[in-house]
Amino acid sequence: MLEAGYAAVTSRRVAAKAQLEPQLVHYYFRTMDDLFLAIHRRRVEEGLERQTRALASDQPLWALWDYSRDPRGTALTMEFIALANHRKAVRAEIAASAERSWSEQLNGFRRPFEQHDVDAGALPPVVCTVLLSSISRFLGIEYGALGLSSGHAETVGFVEGFIRRLEGERSAGRANEPGPALTLGD
Amino acid sequence: MLEAGYAAVTSRRVAAKAQLEPQLVHYYFRTMDDLFLAIHRRRVEEGLERQTRALASDQPLWALWDYSRDPRGTALTMEFIALANHRKAVRAEIAASAERSWSEQLNGFRRPFEQHDVDAGALPPVVCTVLLSSISRFLGIEYGALGLSSGHAETVGFVEGFIRRLEGERSAGRANEPGPALTLGD
DNA sequence: GTCTATAGCTGGATAGAC
DNA sequence: GTCTATCCAGCTATAGAC
Numbered sequence: 001m002l003e004a005g006y007a008a009v010t011s012r013r014v015a016a017k018a019q020l021e022p023q024l025v026h027y028y029f030r031t032m033d034d035l036f037l038a039i040h041r042r043r044v045e046e047g048l049e050r051q052t053r054a055l056a057s058d059q060p061l062w063a064l065w066d067y068s069r070d071p072r073g074t075a076l077t078m079e080f081i082a083l084a085n086h087r088k089a090v091r092a093e094i095a096a097s098a099e100r101s102w103s104e105q106l107n108g109f110r111r112p113f114e115q116h117d118v119d120a121g122a123l124p125p126v127v128c129t130v131l132l133s134s135i136s137r138f139l140g141i142e143y144g145a146l147g148l149s150s151g152h153a154e155t156v157g158f159v160e161g162f163i164r165r166l167e168g169e170r171s172a173g174r175a176n177e178p179g180p181a182l183t184l185g186d
Numbered sequence: 187m188l189e190a191g192y193a194a195v196t197s198r199r200v201a202a203k204a205q206l207e208p209q210l211v212h213y214y215f216r217t218m219d220d221l222f223l224a225i226h227r228r229r230v231e232e233g234l235e236r237q238t239r240a241l242a243s244d245q246p247l248w249a250l251w252d253y254s255r256d257p258r259g260t261a262l263t264m265e266f267i268a269l270a271n272h273r274k275a276v277r278a279e280i281a282a283s284a285e286r287s288w289s290e291q292l293n294g295f296r297r298p299f300e301q302h303d304v305d306a307g308a309l310p311p312v313v314c315t316v317l318l319s320s321i322s323r324f325l326g327i328e329y330g331a332l333g334l335s336s337g338h339a340e341t342v343g344f345v346e347g348f349i350r351r352l353e354g355e356r357s358a359g360r361a362n363e364p365g366p367a368l369t370l371g372d
Numbered sequence: 373g374t375c376t377a378t379a380g381c382t383g384g385a386t387a388g389a390c
Numbered sequence: 391g392t393c394t395a396t397c398c399a400g401c402t403a404t405a406g407a408c
Contacts, residue, residue, distance in 0.1 A: 005272045007193050026385060082268055085331035086191040095332040102336055130341040138320035145271035146281040150288055155316040212403060
């Protein structure tokens with residue numbers, strides 16, 4: 001999916017990777033949509049776990065920002081959204097999990113916002129949730145698909161300035177800025 | 187492209203829409219990539235014209251925000267980005283036009299920012315350019331592909347509050363809020 | 373320019389032997 | 391479970407008549 005898009009994930013290629021015959025893919029998953037849903041379910045499970053850990057940490061905003069900027073993550077997410085857009089059989093399930101992940105993130109944001117006395121009139125947690133997702137995903141797409149990074153560093157700096165005002169410097173244990181330097185293969 | 191994605195745009199289907207034989211598509215465009223590039227070139231031309239008009243208007247931020255939120259526009263843009271991601275033959279050209287459009291938008295933002303005395307340290311025009319694109323595109327994708335709109339109204343309100351502080355109310359002649367209520371078919 | 377014909381490929385999915 | 395064999399569909403692209 002990362003290298004050539006969901007449309008390139010065929011029973012023949014999947015089987016070749018596993019050194020098996022294509023028919024076995026249908027034996028285990030029946031249709032290709034079932035296969036995609038299985039991949040997606042595992043991904044959602046891991047993602048929710050990791051998001052919960054991030055939100056429970058001492059720097060939830062830093063943790064979530066770093067996590068959501070992982071280039072492999074944004075690229076895969078976009079593939080699943082494209083898949084949902086064109087295959088109605090998987091759309092409902094992908095939409096439901098996105099909604100769930102969003103709502104847990106929103107819940108997790110309330111605590112740091114109250115703790116740091118953010119003026120909810122000026123920047124409500126719900127807006128901040130949407131903004132962080134928008135920015136990380138947009139930067140990931142633009143760099144990953146087109147190789148563009150004009151204005152990215154400034155925008156990352158802007159967002160991190162905001163997080164720094166709330167949570168202070170990223171703590172030492174925290175993963176470093178992944179940034180556009182990482183490629184999809186990492 | 188809007189209904190079923192770029193992969194569904196085949197010579198057979200294109201010909202059927204025009205009530206012609208599939209071979210004529212190859213006569214006029216040789217390969218399908220050539221066809222996509224032709225569509226893209228026309229789109230870029232119209233888009234740049236419209237963006238230039240928006241930036242030259244008396245409310246450039248309102249105009250650009252409304253324009254960039256057009257659901258058909260964001261959906262098509264995402265299809266072309268997905269196309270670029272998977273077909274290296276078109277990637278270079280799409281990336282070049284995106285970069286050009288971005289740079290003209292940035293140039294156009296400098297005037298209103300100076301005019302309204304925005305503190306460039308707090309919010310540089312370059313960051314604002316990336317932010318507006320991120321938000322409009324993310325909302326468009328999420329609503330268009332998954333039907334989700336949690337937090338969208340609040341985020342739109344947040345952005346428009348910012349624009350309102352700079353340019354005042356949207357003037358009467360300006361198109362109304364297109365919003366998530368518009369569907370792809372409009 | 374537009375048509376018929378066709379080559380050559382890739383794909384999803386099933387049937388049935390073992 | 392895993393295999394062979396196979397069907398049927400869809401696609402891009404070219405050749406050549408008119």
